[in-house]
Amino acid sequence: MIHFTHVTKSYEANWKALNxxxxxxxxxxxxxxxxxxxxxxSTVLKLIYMDERPDEQRGGQVMVKFSDNILYDSKNTPDDxxxxxRRKMGIIxxxxxxxxxxxxxxxxxxxxxIVGTPSNKINAAVFDALALVGISQKRFAMxxxxxxxxxxxxxxARAMVHNPYxxxxxxxxxxxxxxxxxxVFCIFKEINARGTTILMATHNPDxxxxxPFRRLELSHGELLNRDIL
Ligand code: ADP
Ligand code: ADP
Numbered sequence: 001m002i003h004f005t006h007v008t009k010s011y012e013a014n015w016k017a018l019n020x021x022x023x024x025x026x027x028x029x030x031x032x033x034x035x036x037x038x039x040x041x042s043t044v045l046k047l048i049y050m051d052e053r054p055d056e057q058r059g060g061q062v063m064v065k066f067s068d069n070i071l072y073d074s075k076n077t078p079d080d081x082x083x084x085x086r087r088k089m090g091i092i093x094x095x096x097x098x099x100x101x102x103x104x105x106x107x108x109x110x111x112x113x114i115v116g117t118p119s120n121k122i123n124a125a126v127f128d129a130l131a132l133v134g135i136s137q138k139r140f141a142m143x144x145x146x147x148x149x150x151x152x153x154x155x156x157a158r159a160m161v162h163n164p165y166x167x168x169x170x171x172x173x174x175x176x177x178x179x180x181x182x183x184v185f186c187i188f189k190e191i192n193a194r195g196t197t198i199l200m201a202t203h204n205p206d207x208x209x210x211x212p213f214r215r216l217e218l219s220h221g222e223l224l225n226r227d228i229l
Contacts, residue, residue, distance in 0.1 A: 001027045001166060001197050007060035009043055009052060009221075017043045019221045020060075023178050027165075030192040032208040035202040035218035041201040044218070048199070049091060050074065050082045066165045066181025087115070089166040090196075094096060094174040096151040098143040098158075104130070105139040108158045124160060129157035135185055149180030156187055160196075168193060169200040178206075 002025040009018040018040045025031050028036045033041050046052040047062045053074050054060035062074040064085065072085045098107050108129055130136040133153035143151055152172060159167060169188070173181035184209055192198045202208065208215050217224040 001005045001025055001029075002199070003061075003063040003065070004044075004047070005061045005063070006058070007047065007054045007062060008058040008059075009040075009047065010055050016216075016221050019049075020058075021218075021221075021223050023216055023223060025197065027197055028192075028195060030189070030198045030211075030213040031200070032213060032215040032220070033199060034203070034208060034215055037203075038220075039218040041218060042170055043221075044216075045091075045170050045199070045201060047074070048166075048168060049086055049089060050077060064166075066198045084126075087111075087162065088164055089168060090156075090162075090164040092152070092155050092159050092167070092169040092172045094171040096143075096148075096155045096175075098151055098154055100143055101116075102142075103139070104141050104143070104146075104154050105136065107143065107154055108161050111162055112160065125161050126156055126157075129161040130154075132160060132191070133157045147180070148176050149183060152176060152180070152184055153187065156184070156191075158190060164196060167196050169198070171200075171201055171203065173202065173204060173207075182206075 004021050004023050007018055007021045008016055010016050021181045033044060035041055043052065047054060052136060054062060064072045066088055077085065105126055108126045109122050112125060127136065128229050130139055135150060138146065138150060173184050176184060181204065188198055188200060
């Protein structure tokens with residue numbers, strides 16, 4: 001589903017945030033992305049949702065392939081197709097990024113409203129997504145009244161409401177206490193068990209040391225484990 005081929009990314013001349021990174025993630029996998037702060041984890045995720053592109057002159061390439069005919073390639077995907085790419089994935093951040101002036105239901109519904117989904121379908125999809133994360137009873141609450149763990153569950157519901165092929169998460173438990181972090185991780189495992197591919201950047205060894213899932217480990221922009229092609 002995700003192919004990085006010799007990807008180098010420089011934000012500034014003579015400094016490589018990522019250096020010659022090659023890996024693949026297959027459909028249905030749950031993969032961890034680890035490494036120290038500044039190692040390049042967020043950059044990998046930004047390259048996948050095409051907020052950034054690989055350095056052109058170094059010939060690297062990022063390919064995101066959802067099926068034989070739904071394919072996005074960093075060399076050939078024009079900027080005006082990036083919204084379409086993002087609609088096929090869900091993205092979750094450490095700081096939740098909920099809209100503060102809309103309630104839980106509207107935060108989750110928004111992505112469907114933007115693409116003109118009929119309201120009966122929106123209701124069904126939002127209820128399913130809220131039930132998945134166990135927060136249906138808070139559907140009329142405003143984000144500022146929720147705990148961090150609850151806000152992150154709303155963000156997960158929002159990411160899942162359109163049934164994405166792929167879920168990307170950048171330190172999703174970084175602002176949560178251990179109990180809430182564990183709950184969020186359990187929700188991720190359930191989402192993966194239902195078929196969604198997951199790439200999760202995390203610092204938390206409790207997750208990756210005690211899970212059967214593959215780990216991509218970055219250090220100073222280089223991928224350390226090379227047995228992952
Ligand atoms: P995290 O370690 O949680 O992924 P960030 O991705 O926010 O944190 O930032 C990682 C590093 O990248 C930090 O050192 C930050 O200062 C730097 N950084 C992030 N965005 C920019 C930017 N726009 N310009 C310069 N440095 C940045
Ligand atoms: P991580 O997510 O592992 O903390 P990042 O991918 O955020 O790492 O950052 C990798 C490197 O790229 C860091 O040295 C960071 O400071 C730098 N960096 C990230 N974003 C920018 C940016 N927009 N402009 C300049 N430097 C950046």
